[in-house]
Amino acid sequence: MLARLIHRVTALPPFQTVLDEHSAAVMGILRGAVGRDGAEDCFQETFLAALRAYPKLGDAGNLRGWLLTIAHRKAIDFHRANGRKPIPVAEVPEAATENGLPEPDQGLWDAVGALPPKQRAAVALRYGSDLPHAEIAAALGCSPEAARRSLHEGLKRLRKELA
């Protein structure tokens, strides 16, 4: 009876449940990490890779962290394939936004995309997906302190580059 119960709790849920519950978070970090256009392709790559590996995943305990780690790798692949080239624009838009908050502009995300992988992931997860440090750490497979440090280093570098 108890063994059955434990099995139920740790068994892998139907993949559709994983898709339903985490697709928004995955899309969120991908938009942050690679921009709106690349995100859709990376999203499909992420869930295909997850679906391929899913039956062998031993533990259903941290599905979100697992998916975000895959998404992070796909974002890195994307940047590699695209040579991390910043996209030149003719002019910088200076229009007011609806809520008075600045829209995240492409130049900023290009700079994020040019950060070293850990820093980039930490920044994207924190500001693209609004994840707390503990979840960033889980996604990156490091301690919360290390996640905090990566985030800090990443922000420092961004400030310098964009100053």
Added chain:
Amino acid sequence: MKTAVDPKVIEGFRARAAEEGLLDIAYTTADSPFGPLLLATTGRGLVRVGLPNQDADELLADLADRVSPRVLEAPGELDEVRRELDLYFAGKLDRFDLPLDWRLSGGFRQRVLRAINRIPYGQTRSYTEMARRAGNERAVRAAGSACGSNPIPLVVPCHRVLRTGGALGGYGGGLPMKQALLELEGVLDEKPRT
């Protein structure tokens, strides 16, 4: 922060998963005169039909556990099943022509279910006869329980199995449903003995 995902992106993922052969179990829900049915198929064929009174989430969790956790909603994979069921409920189909995946039942139970699958439309058999056809005439209770655990009801017509003497016996979808199915097939036209 909620980020809406364009359904087209999800659809694209599903199509690529199917192309790569990663859709171990495709499922959908379909309307029926009795309520929503859960339909699930593998590469081999129809593996599960969930009746309206059964908890679809539980059935899917069970499939994930016993067959493969690669379970995805993919209505297109079940178009033919839905089409034949619609015709059946409309009284326009008396024999399903669908590949079946029997893997959820083994041994004696599977033999009982395969015997049930040969009962023609509009006819009934007794639990005793099913036990005999499955190779053990005395295992009437086991035959009854095989009917009760039929993973592919409606298509494998366990509603056509009655008690010796004609009483309805049991049905996973509830006795009113069994009775309505037998009425649809023209077996029952008056109140049955229960």
